[in-house]
Amino acid sequence: MGVSAGPARIEAELDGRGRTVLPVLAGAGPVALRQWRRPPPGEPAEVAMVGSMAGPLGGDRYGVRVTVGPGARLRVTSVAATVSLPGDGPAHCTLELSVAPGGLLDWRPEPVVAAAGSHLLLETRVELAAGAALLLREEQVLGRRHDWTSGAGPGRLTATLTVRQDGVEILAQQTDLGPGAPGWDGPAVLGPHRALGQLLAVHRPLHPPEEEAAPDGGAVLLTLPGSGARLLTALAPDALLLRRLLTGREGPAHREADGTGATQRQAQPACAGRLPRLSSEAR
């Protein structure tokens, strides 16, 4: 049996002076939480998720629950890629993200990497009030470099993303990638690519891809049903090229609003499976 933990919890709300504070910041299971800075009024509070154990390992059950109150602004990142490792059956991770009217959640963790032999069931449920803003990045990487050079191949990643806005479902999708998922590497699903990424923006600017994409890859900007919701979907051969497709798409309006330091940090491509160093400004 693996780790079984209730969700780590983050609650963000406005104090009386227009500052976002975090009355609840509680790590659980393999997820430890660190607040990086106390924001000036109008700017987001920043929380980093730190993996406090290896994994997830097969059989683990864990999750994160985030609640952003009315008018509050919260950014959540992670300090390293999440590497899903084999174990006793599939691992389950549940992310529950909810944003109240006028609130903003900027959720941009590092990629999830499916190591050889692993199976992670990742379920993300987003609940947005009318007028709530969201920026959500999800990156799925099939296999570590070592898995490919050793011939072991990737693990499996089954990821479900559902988004409700004002009580109405505006996005429901499940990707099932890796060995055991029929047709996953065929020309209807991933083709030759091994990294899949999405940037979902609701009431936030999101720009179309700049580069002339290869006909069977690159990024495409989709307009979702609902109000002000757009999804950039990107396919790339590896995590680095994927991050390049997803970087800077959120647009200058976002940088002005949220501070450039954090944007630079986001722009550093993550090397899957290796722990990126915390930049000095982050400490």
Place this chain on the structure above:
Amino acid sequence: MTAALLLLADGRFPAGGHAHSGGAAAAVAAGTVTDVPSLERFLLGRLHTVGLTAAGLAAAAARTADPAELAELDRATEARTPSAALRAVSRRLGRQLLRAARAGWPADAGLAALPAGTHHPVVLGTAARAAGLTDRRAAELAVHEAVSGPATAALRLLGLDPYQLVAVLARLAPQLDLVAERAATATRLPAASAPLLDLYGERYDSWKVKLFAS
């Protein structure tokens, strides 16, 4: 009820499906579907992703004649189709199928009450119910369409050997039954998606000259 099933599944049923390739035309143009083996992998992926999702929606629609529940399923289809271009295709196909189904079963109140522009899987499920078919049959119709339309389109675009295509479709047949079974018995509406099909659907929409509408 087998005859009604065959009528709805017949390529000659005037529902407009023949004008659509389900992403196969874009995949052929992108050079990812070039021959029979790559077409087989394309069809397998399509079947287990958007095929499963459409079948789940069609099966759910076949279980009800309640306009509110059908409207809810229409919204569920919308949420499961992130590409606006593919949502438009699904509504267009739904409109054409609705016209043909109303001609076939004019007394059915559920078909009469469906709004124009209802998504294709919801119309398909309703048409199946009107024809006296079960939810499982509705799912079978959906997976059949998910595979046979793109297969025929690729055959024409690539000039493949039709006998080799028959071999592919016969090999896939047990998989179609499996997916239809999963779709009809799912406790949660399936939402399986295929990233490349979304990308193809959106990009193909902007082409000026094309043989297929999608």
